[in-house]
Amino acid sequence: MTLIGCRLSCIGLLNRGQRNIHMFSNTAPSNWNKVVSDAEKIVGYPTSFMSLRCLLSDELSNVAMHVRKLVGTKHPLLNTARGFIYDSRNNLQMRGLVVLLMSKAAGPSQNTASDLISQDMVCGIYPSQRNLAEITELIHTAFLVHRGVVNLKEWTNSDGPLKDMQFGNKMAVLSGDFLLANACTGLAQLKNTKVLGLISSAIGDLVQGIYHEMPNSLEENSLTEDINMVTWEERTFLSHGALLAKSCQAAMELAKHDKDAQRLAYEYGKHLSLGHKLNSDLQPFMKSGSADGETFSLDSAPVVLHRQIIGQKRWRHQLQQAKTIGRQMDYAKLRSTIKLEGGVTSTMDLCRFHSSKALESIQRFPSSKARSALENIASAVTNF
Incomplete structure (x- = not known):
């Protein structure tokens, strides 16, 4: 099995219902x-x-x-x-x-440790x-x-x-x-104490990242906290990238690879995770038809970049314009407004950047089927 x-x-x-979580999909x-x-x-x-x-x-x-x-x-x-x-x-x-x-x-690794020789x-x-x-x-x-x-x-x-x-x-x-x-x-x-330290720190990163993701009210998310892309990337790495990046690095440590190989593996995991999250954040803005009724996070990458482009004052005005008589948010109207500016295209460019950085890291490893598979995965996150 x-x-x-x-x-x-x-x-x-x-009961299969609709898909409600996206763990690593495309x-x-x-x-x-x-x-x-x-x-x-x-x-x-x-x-x-x-x-x-x-x-x-x-x-x-x-x-x-x-x-x-x-x-x-x-x-x-x-x-x-x-x-x-x-x-x-x-x-x-x-x-x-x-x-x-x-x-x-x-x-x-070239300098295989004695404890690895016995491993099949x-x-x-x-x-x-x-x-x-x-x-x-x-x-x-x-x-x-x-x-x-x-x-x-x-x-x-x-x-x-x-x-x-x-x-x-x-x-x-x-x-x-x-x-x-x-x-x-x-x-x-x-x-392995180094691996223990790496993965333990990744667990700590996850806890910190989830703390930042804790849902606040719409007003708190959209008005009181002016998140920029630097903050977005820092928080996204904690909640979505640290575990994979540090696990990739730990895999190199277990095989006794040098610090350079560990750094490259870490960079691949980091940029792959960020690229995937950017792709995921883009989806509500790439779909058509039935997606009009779909909600989206006001802290997602396209929204954060949109806010940076137009400024906080205009963003507040757009939020007020998108609210219905019952003070509920009209996400279809807000989505249309956001798509008129450059937030969506900037997010796509940033996604391609992280994909290319992941490819750059893995291409330093010897050519093999495994490396090609990692390249294909990194390229796949740019399929919008």
């Missing part, structure tokens, strides 16, 4: 699926992830069973579970897959690097689950019964903690 099949059987939710499914499928073949289909053992355990199977109680509510944990089913075919293992591809692309490489990847890839996925999944905690102060009757929302919060905290604890156990078993 693959990791995907395991997640399906453990979660056991048949807007051109056919192209993105092919890129991922080809990459998985190169690393030998990593089905031995620790996530597999965790998700087959009695504890998490019980969690999945309890999640069914949230059906009929708007608790985010239910949407996260649906996302595991709906998106898992090509998204759930993306971070681990990149770590494995990076490990294979770099290969063994599978598809050109050390067992410790595969363990690192599964740890990366566990951490990412744990934080996805933790993000499903609802602010009960904003609870309304339409969200679902209060007791169910409280129950969902408990499940999000406990199940996320369970996954994170298993990841930390696996991290300790790597017996």
Whole structure:
């Protein structure tokens, strides 16, 4: 059974609904699926992830069973579970897959340490690097689950019964903690203090990044905090880039590569993550038709760049113009206003920049199928 099949059987939710979370997806499914499928073949289909053992355990199977109680509510944990089913075919293992591809692309170092000689490489990847890839996925999944905690102060009757929302919060905290604890156990078993420090700092970065992403009211987000692109990139790196960048660097450390190789791997992970997030932020502005009713974050990259271009005074005026009589935001009107300026095109240019920086980093590694796969992934984030 693959990791995907395991997640399906453990979660056991048949209601697929619409996709509500975007873990590492792209807007051109056919192209993105092919890129991922080809990459998985190169690393030998990593089905031995620790996530597999965790998700087959009695504890998490019980969690999945309890999640069914949230059906009929708007608790985010239910949407996260649906996302595991709906998106898992090509998204759930993306971070681990990149770590494995990076490990294979770099290969063994010239000064192989004695403790590595005894390790049998599978598809050109050390067992410790595969363990690192599964740890990366566990951490990412744990934080996805933790993000499903609802602010009960904003609870309304339409969200679902209060007791169910409280129950969902408990499940999000406990199940996320369970996954994170298993990841930390696996991290300790790597017996590498530098890797331990890198991934521990990435967990700290995630916590800090999520703190900055905590939803405030529309007025607070759009008027009181004037976020510029420097701030946007700093916060996005913490919440979306640090884990992948530091995991790629850690994979080089496990193979005893020098600091230059570690730096290149780190840069690839960093720029790939930022490019992907920019692509994700662009999607509400690239779609047509049914997208008119779609909301979007007022702290997304196109909006932040739009605000920088027109200035805070004009931005406040545009927000007021986009509000309906009931003081609700008309996102279709606001989207049209934003698309008239240069925020969207500037975001596309910035996405291409990060894609090119990722390509520049990986092209310093020897030519191989693994390197080509990493190049294809970096190029795919510019498919708008």
